[in-house]
Amino acid sequence: xxxxxxxxxxxxxxxxxxxxxxxxxxxxxxxxxxxxxxxxxxxxxxxxxxxxxxxxxxxxxxxxxxxxxxxxxxxxxxxxxxxxxxxxxxxxxxxxxxxxxxxxxxxxxxxxxxxxxxxxxxxxxxxxxxxxxxxxxxxxxxxxxxxxxxxxxxxxxxxxxxxxxxxxxxxxxxxxxxxxxxxxxxxxxxxxxxxxxxxxxxxxxxxxxxxxxxxxxxxxxxxxxxxxxxxxxxxxxxxxxxxxxxxxxxxxxxxxxxxxxxxxxxxxxxxxxxxxxxxxxxxxxxxxxxxxxxxxxxxxxxxxxxxxxxxxxxxxxxxxxxxxxxxxxxxxxxxxxxxxxxxxxxxxxxxxxx
Amino acid sequence: xxxxxxxxxxxxxxxxxxxxxxxxxxxxxxxxxxxxxxxxxxxxxxxxxxxxxxxxxxxxxxxxxxxxxxxxxxxxxxxxxxxxxxxxxxxxxxxxxxxxxxxxxx
Numbered sequence: 001x002x003x004x005x006x007x008x009x010x011x012x013x014x015x016x017x018x019x020x021x022x023x024x025x026x027x028x029x030x031x032x033x034x035x036x037x038x039x040x041x042x043x044x045x046x047x048x049x050x051x052x053x054x055x056x057x058x059x060x061x062x063x064x065x066x067x068x069x070x071x072x073x074x075x076x077x078x079x080x081x082x083x084x085x086x087x088x089x090x091x092x093x094x095x096x097x098x099x100x101x102x103x104x105x106x107x108x109x110x111x112x113x114x115x116x117x118x119x120x121x122x123x124x125x126x127x128x129x130x131x132x133x134x135x136x137x138x139x140x141x142x143x144x145x146x147x148x149x150x151x152x153x154x155x156x157x158x159x160x161x162x163x164x165x166x167x168x169x170x171x172x173x174x175x176x177x178x179x180x181x182x183x184x185x186x187x188x189x190x191x192x193x194x195x196x197x198x199x200x201x202x203x204x205x206x207x208x209x210x211x212x213x214x215x216x217x218x219x220x221x222x223x224x225x226x227x228x229x230x231x232x233x234x235x236x237x238x239x240x241x242x243x244x245x246x247x248x249x250x251x252x253x254x255x256x257x258x259x260x261x262x263x264x265x266x267x268x269x270x271x272x273x274x275x276x277x278x279x280x281x282x283x284x285x286x287x288x289x290x291x292x293x294x295x296x297x298x299x300x301x302x303x304x305x306x307x308x309x310x311x312x313x314x315x316x317x318x319x320x321x322x323x324x325x326x327x328x329x330x331x332x333x334x335x336x337x338x339x340x341x342x343x344x345x346x347x348x349x350x351x352x353x354x
Numbered sequence: 355x356x357x358x359x360x361x362x363x364x365x366x367x368x369x370x371x372x373x374x375x376x377x378x379x380x381x382x383x384x385x386x387x388x389x390x391x392x393x394x395x396x397x398x399x400x401x402x403x404x405x406x407x408x409x410x411x412x413x414x415x416x417x418x419x420x421x422x423x424x425x426x427x428x429x430x431x432x433x434x435x436x437x438x439x440x441x442x443x444x445x446x447x448x449x450x451x452x453x454x455x456x457x458x459x460x
Contacts, residue, residue, distance in 0.1 A: 057394075061397060062397040062399055065397050140428065140460045142460075143430050143457075143458040143460060174427065175427050197427070198426075198427065198432050199423070199427075203424045203427065227430075227432070261427075261428050261430070261460065262401070262427075262428040264393065264400070264402070264460060265393060
């Protein structure tokens, strides 16, 4: 897992509400293949993902790991699978909204759904397809007692406004590019800056490491090797952090802390949408893969049903059946004719091969 | 077969008998050892199968690889005896291995 921070990236312009047939939450393999299956049935889709790239876990957790159980692809890496799916869905021209998380979902008077992202983008859609895998990738919260009380006031997992860090005693924790980049960017404006890492070895770009080390050598900042063990302050205002180093405990004056420990998957706001949940999974039927709310579907790792296997290939099957049911909602008056891509001239036209 | 013992923060011990060739993480998941999450399924990509190897076993288990060291940066309360259990392959040599499960995996 690399430590690019999705909260930093909000792609594209946030504009007027977007009306669509289907909104797919999650751009992992199942979400991407859902674009294809919906597209064959003339259902136009927008896709939202919290990561700043498509591919979900395949791209974020194991882009280089081979997968051996995709039918007809004896060996394929997570990134190759993502690239191939992107190629496959190209004819349907989906719009991606990356670096955004759906925070709210409500039903409109006309039966459609209104969804809002954390960046304020509004979608009005006839069906919702939750293909959110293990949930949304969110920054890891260090298990320091009472840290929640400081979040958003003194402890941040991303830098939204640099001026929040001006003239502050800043502590940055981590050894990757996020930690190093923000060290270099905030050092000139901070009152004091300390970089804390568990070892004197950094994953980040060598030239950033070099720059950081020369700042340390010139006395412009500190580098501590160790770990934070306790936070001290009051009313959400951080004052000190206890750092455990080889030499013992050191109290460090600190008013802003930026921990960069990578990402983990959390169910997130989906829990608040009024859907039935079982152990953080969304129960669905196995005919339509519809949730307890008609018009909201769940496919891939996030759903559950008797016999469920968390396999990419199962998610593909679920996407196909979900699309049939979605068609009845998007085109209630249209009869759906079952067709094969090998022989149907109308499907081939949609795919741009005819 | 090799016997692996998982010790929880509160001292609870759980013995798991596993086939050589599996990883310590896989052995833990097979028997539902609490505290071994293995979110990424063993790809050395998440640091949620972090364990502490007991001192007398450290030499036999060996040190983490460079990739594993990088991933350990994402674990919490990392110590000299920290390893990711998905990267420890069980062999007859590790029969009797004792590892501690951290209080939290993040």
